[in-house]
Amino acid sequence: MKGKNLAASLLVGALALAVGGAHAQVKVGVISSSTGPIAMVGIPQKNTVPLMPTKAGGQTIEYIALDDGSDPTASVVAVKKLITEHKVDAIVGPSGSPNAMGVIQFVAEAGVPLLAPVGTAAVVLPMDDKKKWVFKTTQNDGLIASALLDHMARTGVKTVGFIGTADPYGENWAKVFAEGAEKKGIKIVADERFQRQDTSVTAQALKVIGAKPDAVLIAAPGTPAVLPQLALVERGFKGKFYQTHGAALPDFLKLGGKKVEGTILAASLMLVLDQVPDTHPSKTIARNYVASYEKMYGATPATFGGNVFDAGLLLEKAIPTALAKGKPGTPEFRSALRDALEQTKEMPATQGVYNMTPADHSGFDERGRELITVSNGAWTLLK
Helix, strand or coil: CHHHHHHHHHHHHHHHHHHHHHCCCEEEEEEECCCCCCHHHHHHHHHHHHHCCCEECCEEEEEEEEECCCCHHHHHHHHHHHHHCCCCCEEECCCCHHHHHHHHHHHHHHCCCEEECCCCHHHCCCCCCCHHHEEECCCCHHHHHHHHHHHHHHCCCCEEEEEEECCHHHHHHHHHHHHHHHHHCCEEEEEEEECCCCCCCHHHHHHHHHCCCCEEEEECCCHHHHHHHHHHHHCCCCCEEEECHHHCCHHHHHHHHHHHCCCEEEECHHHHHHHCCCCCCCHHHHHHHHHHHHHHHCCCCCHHHHHHHHHHHHHHHHHHHHHCCCCCCCHHHHHHHHHHHHCCCCEECCCCEECCCCCCCCCCCHHHCEEEEEECCEEEECC
16 A cells, blocks of 8 residues: 555656646846946846746746856856756846857857847847847947937037947947948047046047047946046047947946036937837836836936846747747757747837847837937936
8 A cells, every 4th residue: 555655656746747847937047247347237237137027928937147247257157157057048148248249159059048238239240150149138339329420410520539448349339430420421530449447548538639529429338438538528628428328327427427418328218218208119118117126226227227127028028939849948948939039029128119130139220219418417308
């Protein structure tokens, strides 16, 4: 009798394991730079993880969050850990452009989709067999640059000085901006670089001032975007200032103070939520995210947090489709998840509306950007 009971117990246990395996939860790794030089980008991203969707297609989503300390080498270590030890089905992150560029080959080799909340379009362009595993939840540089160049052309800017970070973010911006400026008949008269961790850019500022441009574009992510502008203002530059969406965070205003008044940038509607029309398809989603973040942390999130939240929404939408092709934890599921992400159509989120294609793994159009200026210490929609 005892033998029969033991056999029955083992059978029940085996059935329970089978059922559990068939309904295994989806595991998503999240890598953020919540410490180190780009912590102002990574902190709102890390803080966003508890706000992300926890169920999709009847499956529970488990998030495994790691901090890479803003170090690209640590990003690689974290990616390998998530893939080999945690067997994740997708990864969100890392926070920095150099970090994301450095992990592409590893996610591609493992066949794990990467949703990169970084600035540089170089993580998805030009598209190839490795980058097809990467999806980008920030606006591509070209989309932002075209808005800035249109404004420059409309307001009579003929010459521009460029200062960018000496990394993939700054380099890709230099390339995209130069191509667009040539088409608009705008001449770049100075082209300078600096390191994110630099504490002085005096030499670069003096070279730019010496070139006497009508305006300056600074291409840097996070708080490093403030340094060149302060250096130029303090040395008497009186021209216009333009910034990329990398500067779209509250600390840019806090650190810059009156010296960033009048700055023009193009970024997501999150900066000017109360000023965009209620008809904008992303407004309600962005407002709800901001409200949830403020309730949990008592502070307003930078748009960088929204980039991670959008990654969660994209996965939430793609997971049910992928489940038809395989179970979580299998190569079939991860491949189907990649395919489903690539087929995302007209999905509104905090940053805009996503329309992915095999050639475009960012998927934003003009609904993903607003032209914004700094007025009286606050972000203001530029009309």
